[in-house]
Amino acid sequence: MRFRHGFRAMMPLWLGVAPFALAYAVLARDAGLSIVETQALSLLVFAGSAQVSAVGLFGRGVGGLEIVLTTFLLNVRHVLYGMSLGRVVPMTKRERLIGAYLLTDEAYGVSVARGARSFPFVLGTEVSLFLVWNVTTLVGALVGGVIPDPERLGVDFVFPVAFLALLVPLLRLKVDVAVALVAGVAAWLLAKWLPGGVPVLGAGVSGAFLGAWLTR
Amino acid sequence: MSFWPICLAMLAVTFGSRLTGLLVRMRLPPFWLRFLHFVPIAVFAALITPSLEGSRGEGGIRFAAAGLAGVVAWRTRHLALTIAVGLAAFWLLRLL
Numbered sequence: 351m352r353f354r355h356g357f358r359a360m361m362p363l364w365l366g367v368a369p370f371a372l373a374y375a376v377l378a379r380d381a382g383l384s385i386v387e388t389q390a391l392s393l394l395v396f397a398g399s400a401q402v403s404a405v406g407l408f409g410r411g412v413g414g415l416e417i418v419l420t421t422f423l424l425n426v427r428h429v430l431y432g433m434s435l436g437r438v439v440p441m442t443k444r445e446r447l448i449g450a451y452l453l454t455d456e457a458y459g460v461s462v463a464r465g466a467r468s469f470p471f472v473l474g475t476e477v478s479l480f481l482v483w484n485v486t487t488l489v490g491a492l493v494g495g496v497i498p499d500p501e502r503l504g505v506d507f508v509f510p511v512a513f514l515a516l517l518v519p520l521l522r523l524k525v526d527v528a529v530a531l532v533a534g535v536a537a538w539l540l541a542k543w544l545p546g547g548v549p550v551l552g553a554g555v556s557g558a559f560l561g562a563w564l565t566r
Numbered sequence: 567m568s569f570w571p572i573c574l575a576m577l578a579v580t581f582g583s584r585l586t587g588l589l590v591r592m593r594l595p596p597f598w599l600r601f602l603h604f605v606p607i608a609v610f611a612a613l614i615t616p617s618l619e620g621s622r623g624e625g626g627i628r629f630a631a632a633g634l635a636g637v638v639a640w641r642t643r644h645l646a647l648t649i650a651v652g653l654a655a656f657w658l659l660r661l662l
Contacts, residue, residue, distance in 0.1 A: 362646035365653075387569050394577045404576060414572040422579040427609075432587020434605040441588070450585035455613060460645070462606045501622055507656050508649055510614045511635045515648035517610035518639035529604050530611040537612035550612045557608025562601040 351466055356474020359460050366508025367398075367456075367479060368486045369500040374402050375490025376497045381409030385491045392487040396452065396480060399546040400424040424547035430554055431458040438467065445469045452476035455550075456512070463516035525564050533557025627659035 371392070378388040383405060391401045400421045407417045432450060435458055441449060449472060457475040466472050500506040521527050533553040540549035594602070618632060619625040635652030642648070 359645070362649050365649070383569070387573070390573055391576070394573060395580050397580050400576070400580065404572075408569075408572075414568070414575070417572055418575040418579060421576045422583070425580045426583045428580070428583040429587040430605055430609065432584060433590050434587070434602050434609075436588045436590065437599075437602050446588045447585070450588045451581060453584040453588075459606075459610060459613070463610075463645075501620055504653070504656055504660065506617065506620065507628060507631070507653060510618045511632060511649050511652035512645065513610045513613045514632060514636055514652075515639040515643075515645045517607065517614065518636060519643045520607050520610070526604075526607055529607050533608035534611035534615040538615035538618075541616035546616075549616055550609060553612035554605060554609040557611065558601045558604040561604030561607065562597050565600055566597065 351464075351468045351471040353470040353474040353477075356461070356466070356471035356476075357478040358474075359464055359471075360456065360475045360478035363456050363460075363479070363508065363512055364482045366500075366505055366512065367482050369498050369503060369505050370398055371483050371486035372490040372498050373500055374398065374405070375487045376494055377402060378405040378408075379491055379494050380497070381405045383408060388491040389484070389487055392484050395421070396454070396483065397421070397425050398454075398483070403545070420545065424545060427547045427551040427554065428453055430551065431455075434458070435461060435472070438462070439469055439472055440467075441469050445473075449473065449476065452480050454479055459513060459516045463519065525561060528564065529557045529561040532560055624660070628656060631655035631659060 374392075375388050378391070378401075379385070391404065395401060403420050403424060404417050407420065431453060436446070439461070449469065452473070453476065456479055457472065460475045461472045464471070517530060521530060533556065536556055537549040537553035540552050544552070618628060620628055631652050634655045635648050638644070638651045639648040
């Protein structure tokens with residue numbers, strides 16, 4: 351389970367990530383961000399849905415505090431990923447810092463689903479996504495033009511299908527299926543009122559709580 | 567609007583969230599170990615359902631394509647193949 355294995359394991363998701371980054375970059379330029387600013391968010395924050403929300407708020411001239419709070423709400427779910435990943439993959443202090451900087455839904459998902467036990471594999475999945483996200487951001491920022499609509503192309507569908515592919519092999523017992531059903535329905539309901547990352551955090555915590563309680 | 571202070575604050579809250587979980591190294595009671603065992607299952611399910619339907623009134627064919635992809639995932643456990651079949655089915659059903 352080396353770096354290159356992790357890097358390759360992430361490649362099927364590129365098809366979904368690239369159009370998303372392209373759309374983000376064009377939206378950012380339309381909102382008045384410079385090319386350097388557009389790229390800086392991808393390099394420094396590296397969080398797709400938070401970046402798209404932020405540039406939308408920038409474009410409407412919303413205050414900085416609201417932008418930062420929205421970013422926090424959308425991204426606080428990563429606490430859960432860190433706790434879960436830190437349990438199964440041994441890491442040194444420095445590896446924790448680098449691993450945390452590049453942590454995403456997708457890297458967490460692929461690493462846990464593939465039973466990663468080594469940091470290089472995790473880093474491979476993370477760098478794989480970071481590279482494609484940033485290269486496509488640059489292309490979108492430089493070329494600009496018409497905003498590609500991932501939903502019209504249908505490639506936004508890559509994400510739910512990818513996480514379905516990661517979920518199915520984990521469903522071994524009835525309690526696993528129960529947890530997945532409850533968390534899935536909870537997230538679907540919460541998503542009607544709350545922004546992106548919050549339903550994942552809420553449904554993730556309540557689903558895992560239910561599982562721990564059912565197996566007491 | 568000053569971009570850079572906001573960008574750095576966004577970095578701080580995002581990196582902070584990502585690092586906090588990785589730095590937690592307490593000895594956990596059994597209940598919380600089981601809790602963490604169920605986190606991937608609950609989180610993956612929660613990442614699927616809100617984006618499954620889409621916003622273009624294609625819920626029906628997206629559910630059908632996801633159902634087929636689910637069967638492929640169950641039989642093969644192959645990520646790339648599952649994505650390929652799911653996407654191909656979605657595009658084909660769109661044409662019909």
